[in-house]
Amino acid sequence: MIPFVDLKAQYASIKDEVNAAIQHVLDTCQFTLGAEVAKFEEEFAAYSGAKIGIGVNSGTSALHLALLAAGVGRGDEVITTPFTFMATVSAIDYCGARARFVDINPRTLNIDPARIEQAITPRTKVIMPVHLHGQTADMDPILEIARRHKLLVVEDAAQAHGAEYKGRRAGSMGDMACFSFYPGKNLGAYGEGGLVATGNPEFARTIRMLRDWGAEKKYHHVLKGYNYRLEGIQGAILRVKLRYLERWTEARRAAAARYDRGLADSGVTTPHAEAYNRHVYHIYAIRTKQRAAWQDALQAQGIQTGIHYPFPVHLLPAFADLGYKVGDFPLAEAAANEVLSLPMFPELTAEQCETVCRAVRGLAGASLAAAS
Ligand SMILES: *Cc1c(COP(=O)(O)O)cnc(C)c1O
Numbered sequence: 540m541i542p543f544v545d546l547k548a549q550y551a552s553i554k555d556e557v558n559a560a561i562q563h564v565l566d567t568c569q570f571t572l573g574a575e576v577a578k579f580e581e582e583f584a585a586y587s588g589a590k591i592g593i594g595v596n597s598g599t600s601a602l603h604l605a606l607l608a609a610g611v612g613r614g615d616e617v618i619t620t621p622f623t624f625m626a627t628v629s630a631i632d633y634c635g636a637r638a639r640f641v642d643i644n645p646r647t648l649n650i651d652p653a654r655i656e657q658a659i660t661p662r663t664k665v666i667m668p669v670h671l672h673g674q675t676a677d678m679d680p681i682l683e684i685a686r687r688h689k690l691l692v693v694e695d696a697a698q699a700h701g702a703e704y705k706g707r708r709a710g711s712m713g714d715m716a717c718f719s720f721y722p723g724k725n726l727g728a729y730g731e732g733g734l735v736a737t738g739n740p741e742f743a744r745t746i747r748m749l750r751d752w753g754a755e756k757k758y759h760h761v762l763k764g765y766n767y768r769l770e771g772i773q774g775a776i777l778r779v780k781l782r783y784l785e786r787w788t789e790a791r792r793a794a795a796a797r798y799d800r801g802l803a804d805s806g807v808t809t810p811h812a813e814a815y816n817r818h819v820y821h822i823y824a825i826r827t828k829q830r831a832a833w834q835d836a837l838q839a840q841g842i843q844t845g846i847h848y849p850f851p852v853h854l855l856p857a858f859a860d861l862g863y864k865v866g867d868f869p870l871a872e873a874a875a876n877e878v879l880s881l882p883m884f885p886e887l888t889a890e891q892c893e894t895v896c897r898a899v900r901g902l903a904g905a906s907l908a909a910a911s
Contacts, residue, residue, distance in 0.1 A: 540841045540842075540843070541841060541842045541843065541882050541887075541891050541894060541895060542843050542882060542884075543589075543843040543844060543845050543880070543882050543883075544644045544723055544882070544883070544884045545591075545884050545886055545887075546722060546723070546727070548739070548884070548886040549884070549885065549886060553779060553780070553783065556779045557729075557776055557779050557780075560575075560775040560776055560778065561772055561775060561776065563775060564771045564772045564774075564775045565568050567771075568710055569771040570770060570771045570772070571642075571767065571768045571769075571771060572594075572735070572751070572768050572771065572774075573771045573774070573899065574774040575771050575778060576594045576769050576770060576773075576774035577774075578754060578774070578778060579592075579594060579769075579774040579775075579777050579778045579781070580592035580593060580734065580774075581735055582708075582778060582781055583726075583736070583777070584631055584736055584816070584825075586701070586781060587696075587699075587700075587708050587709065587710030587718075587736050587738060588707065588708035588709075588710060588711030588713055588882070589710050589711050589716065589736035589738060590737070590738040590740075591716070591736070591737050591738065591739075591740065591743040592734050592735070592736050593735045593737075593743055593746045593747055593750065594732065594733070594734050594750075594768075594769035594771070594774060595732075595734065595735065595746075595750050595767045595768070596731055596732065596733065596766075596767050596768060596769055597719065597721070597731045597732065598626060598697040598717060598718060598719025598720070598721060598724075598733040598749075599626040599629065599630055599719075599733070599765075600732035600765070600767040601697075601717035601718060601719070601734055601735045602626065602627065602630030602693070602717045603630045603633045603634070603767075604735060604745075604746045604750060604755055604764075604765075604767065605693045605715040605717050605735050605737075605742075605746065606630055606631065606633075606634045606636070606665060606693060607634060607694075607713065607745070607749060607909050608715065608742045608745040608746050608749070609664060609665050609672065609691045609693060609715070609742070610664060611631070611634045611636045611664050611665055612634055612635055612636065613634075613635035613636070614635070614636070614662060615634070615635075615636040615637070615639075615663075615664045615665075616636055616637050616638075616639045616660055616662040616663045616664065616665050617631045617636055617637070617639065617663070617664060617665045617666075617693075618639050618640075618641055618658050618659065618663060618665070618666045618667065619631070619638055619639075619640065619641070619650065619666075619667040619668070619801075619850045620640065620641065620643055620649065620650040620657055620668070620669050620871070620902075621640040621642070621643075621673065621850070621851040621863075621868045621871045622643050622848070622851050622852075622868075622871040622874055622875065623669040623671060623695065623852060624650055624697070624847075624848060625822075625852060625855065625857065626697070626714045626719075626760040627667065627669055627695050627852070628852045628858060630832055631667070632858075632870055634863045635862065636664070637641060638852075639658050639660070639663070639787045640657050640658075640738060640852070640853050640860075640863065640867070640868055640871075641654045641658050641868075642654055642869070642871055643866040643868075643870050643874065644677070644711075644847075644869045644870075644873065645870045645873070646811040647671075647674055647676075647677070647811055647813065648671050648672065648674075648824075649668065649669065649670070649671050649674065649675075649676040649677065650668050650669065650676050650677075650678050650681075650875055651870075652676075652680035652681050652684065653680075654825070655680075655684050656684055656688075659688055659690070660666075660682075660775070663690060663844065663846035664690065664691065665690060665691045665693050666681055666684070666685050666690055666691075666692050666693075667692075667693045667694075667695055668692070668694060668695065668713075669695040669697075669698075669754060670682055670694065670695065670696050670698060670702055670709050671698060671822075672698060672810065672818075672820070672821055672822040672823075672824060672847065673699050673701075673808075673818055673821035673822065674699070674702060674704055674813070674816055674818040674819075674827040675699060675702050675709050675712075675816055676704075676814075676902070677703040677704075678696075678704050678707075678712045678713075678889070679704075679705070680710065681856060682713075685755045691713075691714045692712070692713035692714055693713055693714065693715045693716070693803055694709060694710065694712060694713040694716035694717065695715065695716075695717055695854055696710050696716045696717060696718050696736075697707040697717060697718060697719035697724065697775040698719075698734075698821040698822065699725075699726070699819060699821065700718060700724070700725045700726045700784060700788075700819065701725070701773075701784060701785065701817070701819050702817055702819045703816065703817035703820065704815070704816055704817070704820055705815045705816075710799045711736070711738075712737040714739060714742065715735055715736065715737040715738065715739070715742055715821060716735070716736045716737070717733065717734070717735055717736075717850075718733060718734045718735075718736065719732075719733050720732030720733060720734070720773065720777060721728070721732065721910060723820055724786070725787070725788065725791070725820065726777065726780055726784050726820050727746060727778050727780070728776055728777055729772075729773070730770065730772070730773050731773070732770075732774075732777060733769075733811055734769075747761070748761065748762050748764060749762055749764045749765060749767070750764070750765065750767040750768055750769075751763075751764060751766075751767075751768055752764040752765070752766065757900055758794075759787060764781075764900035766842075776795075780899075784862045786896075787815060787885035788819050788885075788886070790885035790886070791818060791819060791820040791821075791884070791885055792817075792818070792819070793821045794820070794823070794883060794885075794887045794892055795810070795818070795823050795883070796830050797889060797892040797893070797896075798823055798881060798892060798895070798896060799891060801892060801895075801896030801897075801900070802825070802841050802896055802899060802900065805899070805900045805903045805904075806903045806906075806907055807826075807827065807900075807903045808825060808826040808827070810823060810824055810825070820885075821882045822845075822847050822883060823880060823881050824847060824878040824879060824880045825878075825879050825880070825881060825899065826874070827877060827879055827897075827902075827903075828857050828876075828877060829906055830846070830876070830879050830903070831876055832879075832902075833879060833899075833902050834879060836898075836902055837895075837898055837899070837902075840882075840898050842882065842894070842895055842898055843882060844879055844880055844881060844882070845880040846878060846879060846880060847880050848875060848878075849875055850875055851868060851871040851872055851875045853868060853871075854872070854875075881895055881899070892895040
């Protein structure tokens with residue numbers, strides 16, 4: 540069996556270091572925030588090319604607090620992509636604001652900057668691009684539009700630790716950037732975690748307060764805040780894992796290159812990485828109009844796959860109140876119907892990649908034969 544992700548293999552490779560890091564937190568009893576979290580914040584901000592990092596208890600919390608720090612509130616609008624995980628849009632909803640979607644570039648699956656300007660209204664406060672599957676959105680035109688319209692840019696970098704756009708890291712380009720350390724992400728905690736990266740000390744100060752009950756210092760609550768603190772044990776584990784992240788990212792990129800080569804000329808649509816980007820392959824998604832049949836056939840051959848994501852957010856029942864309908868964002872809708880994520884994790888072997896390619900090529904060949 541080839542799993543879709545293999546968290547056990549990774550834990551086995553760093554077990555002693557992780558166990559020692561957890562033991563250290565138990566010995567010091569700094570269970571929430573504390574020294575390990577503070578050091579991790581510094582180290583991860585440096586890794587991402589940002590001045591400041593503020594650790595929180597999930598990627599969703601990071602998005603929520605970044606939008607609050609940006610001043611997003613009731614009646615405001617945030618421009619984003621419909622082809623993302625629900626959390627991007629929930630964070631906007633938590634602020635009492637409205638998501639205004641813009642369709643995607645069908646090659647990269649990221650928000651299409653050419654469609655952003657027509658979605659701007661007097662209520663727009665923020666543009667929130669998502670670096671989907673580990674490839675950054677096309678940031679230069681997005682930053683230029685934001686500058687011209689005096690809007691802030693918040694990157695949803697939950698899938699893009701270490702990704703680069705023209706040499707700049709995800710997390711260093713927008714006014715703020717939000718990361719998730721959900722266990723399956725490229726840098727995963729052993730529980731929940733998230734972080735806001737920013738170069739702006741005022742935003743950082745606000746977010747630090749909001750994550751800890753809006754307190755300037757203990758019991759001096761100047762804002763209506765939240766309990767969004769990052770746990771000490773997660774901070775300590777993330778510090779250990781951050782030291783391996785570059786190695787793991789290169790292993791993902793090597794696996795993706797193997798898939799690219801193994802599926803070349805097979806008729807299968809493989810992910811398109813712009814030459815100026817460093818794609819970190821959180822997800823390696825091919826596209827096929829026979830997705831359901833391919834997924835079943837691969838499962839029958841012992842190959843687990845995933846779908847990221849089967850529904851664009853504007854068609855989720857949970858967001859019916861936004862008033863969108865089928866046909867509003869046809870490129871995102873087509874992608875949601877066709878994407879199929881192949882197994883992708885740093886420990887994936889060359890042999891496993893070959894097995895997957897052989898199986899996918901077989902399906903593509905059978906589809907071509909049936910069509911002719
Ligand atoms: C995972 C993810 C989130 C949410 O992060 P959590 O840590 O699970 O709250 C937000 N946006 C995107 C694009 C994600 O992939």
